Amino acid sequence: MPAARILLGPGPSNVNPRVMKAMLSPVVGHLDPDFVKVMENIKRLLRIVFRTKNEITFPVSGTGSAGMEAVMANLIEDGDEVVVGVNGAFGTRLAEVASRLGAKVHKVEAVWGTIVEPAKVAAALNAAKDPKLVAVVHAETSTGIHQPIEEIADLAHRHGAMMAIDAVTSLACVPVEIDKWGIDACYSCTQKGLGAPPGLAPVTFSARAMESVHKRKTKCRSWYFDVALIEQYWGPDRLYHHTAPITMNYALYEALRIVVEEGLEARWRRHRINAAAFQAGVRAMGLQLAAQEGYRLPQLTTIAVPAGIDEAKVRAELLRLFNIEIAAGLGPLKGKIWRVGLMGEGSRRENVMLALNALEEIIGSMGFEIARGRALTAAEDAYSAEGTGAGEPPAEAS
Amino acid sequence: MPAARILLGPGPSNVNPRVMKAMLSPVVGHLDPDFVKVMENIKRLLRIVFRTKNEITFPVSGTGSAGMEAVMANLIEDGDEVVVGVNGAFGTRLAEVASRLGAKVHKVEAVWGTIVEPAKVAAALNAAKDPKLVAVVHAETSTGIHQPIEEIADLAHRHGAMMAIDAVTSLACVPVEIDKWGIDACYSCTQKGLGAPPGLAPVTFSARAMESVHKRKTKCRSWYFDVALIEQYWGPDRLYHHTAPITMNYALYEALRIVVEEGLEARWRRHRINAAAFQAGVRAMGLQLAAQEGYRLPQLTTIAVPAGIDEAKVRAELLRLFNIEIAAGLGPLKGKIWRVGLMGEGSRRENVMLALNALEEIIGSMGFEIARGRALTAAEDAYSAEGTGAGEPPAEAS
Numbered sequence: 001m002p003a004a005r006i007l008l009g010p011g012p013s014n015v016n017p018r019v020m021k022a023m024l025s026p027v028v029g030h031l032d033p034d035f036v037k038v039m040e041n042i043k044r045l046l047r048i049v050f051r052t053k054n055e056i057t058f059p060v061s062g063t064g065s066a067g068m069e070a071v072m073a074n075l076i077e078d079g080d081e082v083v084v085g086v087n088g089a090f091g092t093r094l095a096e097v098a099s100r101l102g103a104k105v106h107k108v109e110a111v112w113g114t115i116v117e118p119a120k121v122a123a124a125l126n127a128a129k130d131p132k133l134v135a136v137v138h139a140e141t142s143t144g145i146h147q148p149i150e151e152i153a154d155l156a157h158r159h160g161a162m163m164a165i166d167a168v169t170s171l172a173c174v175p176v177e178i179d180k181w182g183i184d185a186c187y188s189c190t191q192k193g194l195g196a197p198p199g200l201a202p203v204t205f206s207a208r209a210m211e212s213v214h215k216r217k218t219k220c221r222s223w224y225f226d227v228a229l230i231e232q233y234w235g236p237d238r239l240y241h242h243t244a245p246i247t248m249n250y251a252l253y254e255a256l257r258i259v260v261e262e263g264l265e266a267r268w269r270r271h272r273i274n275a276a277a278f279q280a281g282v283r284a285m286g287l288q289l290a291a292q293e294g295y296r297l298p299q300l301t302t303i304a305v306p307a308g309i310d311e312a313k314v315r316a317e318l319l320r321l322f323n324i325e326i327a328a329g330l331g332p333l334k335g336k337i338w339r340v341g342l343m344g345e346g347s348r349r350e351n352v353m354l355a356l357n358a359l360e361e362i363i364g365s366m367g368f369e370i371a372r373g374r375a376l377t378a379a380e381d382a383y384s385a386e387g388t389g390a391g392e393p394p395a396e397a398s
Numbered sequence: 399m400p401a402a403r404i405l406l407g408p409g410p411s412n413v414n415p416r417v418m419k420a421m422l423s424p425v426v427g428h429l430d431p432d433f434v435k436v437m438e439n440i441k442r443l444l445r446i447v448f449r450t451k452n453e454i455t456f457p458v459s460g461t462g463s464a465g466m467e468a469v470m471a472n473l474i475e476d477g478d479e480v481v482v483g484v485n486g487a488f489g490t491r492l493a494e495v496a497s498r499l500g501a502k503v504h505k506v507e508a509v510w511g512t513i514v515e516p517a518k519v520a521a522a523l524n525a526a527k528d529p530k531l532v533a534v535v536h537a538e539t540s541t542g543i544h545q546p547i548e549e550i551a552d553l554a555h556r557h558g559a560m561m562a563i564d565a566v567t568s569l570a571c572v573p574v575e576i577d578k579w580g581i582d583a584c585y586s587c588t589q590k591g592l593g594a595p596p597g598l599a600p601v602t603f604s605a606r607a608m609e610s611v612h613k614r615k616t617k618c619r620s621w622y623f624d625v626a627l628i629e630q631y632w633g634p635d636r637l638y639h640h641t642a643p644i645t646m647n648y649a650l651y652e653a654l655r656i657v658v659e660e661g662l663e664a665r666w667r668r669h670r671i672n673a674a675a676f677q678a679g680v681r682a683m684g685l686q687l688a689a690q691e692g693y694r695l696p697q698l699t700t701i702a703v704p705a706g707i708d709e710a711k712v713r714a715e716l717l718r719l720f721n722i723e724i725a726a727g728l729g730p731l732k733g734k735i736w737r738v739g740l741m742g743e744g745s746r747r748e749n750v751m752l753a754l755n756a757l758e759e760i761i762g763s764m765g766f767e768i769a770r771g772r773a774l775t776a777a778e779d780a781y782s783a784e785g786t787g788a789g790e791p792p793a794e795a796s
Contacts, residue, residue, distance in 0.1 A: 100618065
């Protein structure tokens with residue numbers, strides 16, 4: 001079995017020991033009255049974390065990409081017009097998933113590393129005949145872009161369309177305001193901001209989205225992801241649909257409890273402060289941040305690989321020397337950026353310092369000119385400006 | 399969190415402590431070189447357990463029903479003719495899944511609790527214009543029927559069709575001979591015969607099935623389950639598709655190691671012996687077995703609820719008094735049968751004795767006339783006929 005690593009990639013992030021312990025709870029039947037209590041608590045806590053009153057809020061029994069497919073498969077029928085923001089790998093995937101499900105996809109493209117402009121979404125909505133759904137990625141994991149959502153959700157609704165967002169890399173890291181923003185469907189994962197292992201995809205559907213599901217002219221192409229069936233299992237009917245991944249639900253339950261104990265606002269602030277310190281350090285080192293200024297995710301920083309530096313070797317050395325995982329770029333950004341995650345349990349001051357120090361050491365030894373120590377000083381200055389203790393998650397509760 | 403139970407339902411079954419420990423292994427990245435080794439070992443061990451040389455053998459990142467959908471979604475295109483055996487809840491589900499994916503479904507129906515007759519499959523194949531796929535359930539979890547496969551697979555191939563089987567409740571309990579029987583696609587789960595928690599669906603696709611996948615005229619409707627994409631992640635390319643459920647893969651790896659250490663033949667024999675003892679005890683108590691004689695699963699015994707007995711109360715009392723979970727009937731068998739699983743780690747002599755004794759106590763107290771003690775004697779006689787020690791799984795290894 002693998003040894004522990006410091007996981008500073010785009011996820012999975014490190015798992016809180018309380019979550020590991022929760023997974024040792026005995027497996028019981030998926031309709032066991034005790035498991036039903038766990039299900040009810042998960043739904044309740046997910047509503048808090050999604051900031052929603054949506055009744056239909058539960059974890060899909062698959063990973064984040066299963067959440068994407070579940071949302072798309074339920075809201076799309078053959079021939080439906082769907083407007084999709086495409087400015088990275090996950091927007092590209094959204095368009096592909098929608099297309100396979102029979103949608104007529106209107107892509108709103110933007111250069112990878114920049115946001116999807118609301119004006120372009122408006123133009124696509126105007127060009128469409130009868131748009132049913134707008135889908136964009138809130139935190140584009142391939143580029144580090146923090147997509148503004150509210151204006152696009154307003155546009156969608158003004159055109160009579162529903163709004164879906166990909167919150168795989170945003171939930172519990174930055175504000176995800178399902179009800180306030182008027183989001184009709186949203187999916188996330190367990191292994192990033194929530195700090196559990198991968199294996200489930202929390203989703204939420206608005207009353208309007210469920211009305212659309214119940215009014216479908218054709219059955220959902222996917223039986224496994226059909227929320228009209230799953231709601232009868234996760235709802236009071238407890239009708240058997242599939243066997244929920246019991247242990248992963250224990251993990252999610254405990255992870256959600258930790259998030260709610262810390263408080264969402266405190267958690268968002270922690271992510272913001274650690275990212276500010278890390279990004280200050282990166283710049284002080286002489287490196288460039290890769291994502292559009294003003295729209296950088298705190299939980300995932302993308303760094304431009306400097307000319308002459310072997311990006312893969314830097315990652316390999318980080319792993320070999322310091323046991324730190326960071327990630328490469330995807331698609332057109334392959335070889336051009338690194339992706340450094342400070343998310344969930346991993347967003348902590350010590351990781352900021354470890355990563356900056358390690359990057360400085362490795363890139364410096366490869367001939368990139370660095371004024372040694374400047375990165376740590378810049379990070380410390382950033383922390384000082386915020387006051388002490390801001391960069392740490394709460395200690396493990398008893 | 400729930401307390402431990404004796405899980406004698408149709409799954410999940412009890413989990414070996416070694417598997418629980420394996421889940422405490424640190425979560426690492428889904429492309430981490432150490433995790434890649436785990437993936438390779440899982441594929442190797444799954445091939446042993448499926449009795450196949452199929453290259454494309456891996457766990458789908460979802461539960462058993464996700465395995466069903468993955469097999470169907472990859473092999474079916476709009477308008478394809480599919481022959482499906484329907485003699486229980488899971489055959490019904492297979493037909494439903496195939497239909498949603500656009501197949502023209504030819505159902506071969508049989509009374510719940512009886513097998514699908516090969517002659518009827520032959521008739522359906524003859525009636526079809528160009529059958530592409532035959533799909534049947536090997537172990538029908540809703541009825542306890544052990545479906546003969548070989549003759550149906552031969553028929554399918556003679557008609558130029560592929561053969562798919564549902565081995566959700568059969569793998570690692572009774573022989574599943576993918577290569578010998580000529581099975582083109584098969585799916586299972588982790589929480590029954592394999593003795594891990596639910597969360598993954600081992601699947602295997604023959605070279606012929608993969609050829610059909612690669613020759614599709616249309617893309618697989620499901621991006622998440624598209625084996626043409628997943629094979630590039632689970633294969634040597636290691637192309638990112640989705641984030642595998644790391645911890646569940648650790649659990650599956652350890653569970654597979656335990657199965658292979660015990661040996662498949664020994665494991666099948668253990669299931670057979672414990673079932674023979676349990677079923678002898680049930681009959682000695684005066685109860686009737688519900689599945690067609692000669693085709694009863696060892697890992698899942700179905701018992702007819704005697705007239706005048708409240709079946710739900712029996713289950714509730716088993717749970718309340720003895721902490722034993724058994725299951726109710728589904729669909730037309732609701733209220734008419736109990737389903738008692740002796741599968742994986744749970745197939746052990748002590749569970750046979752506990753279950754018989756508890757059933758006798760509860761049903762006896764409800765006015766069903768039982769000659770007390772006869773069930774245990776019958777079970778002991780069955781064990782004696784097999785020699786000692788046959789009913790226990792191996793002790794936990796160091």
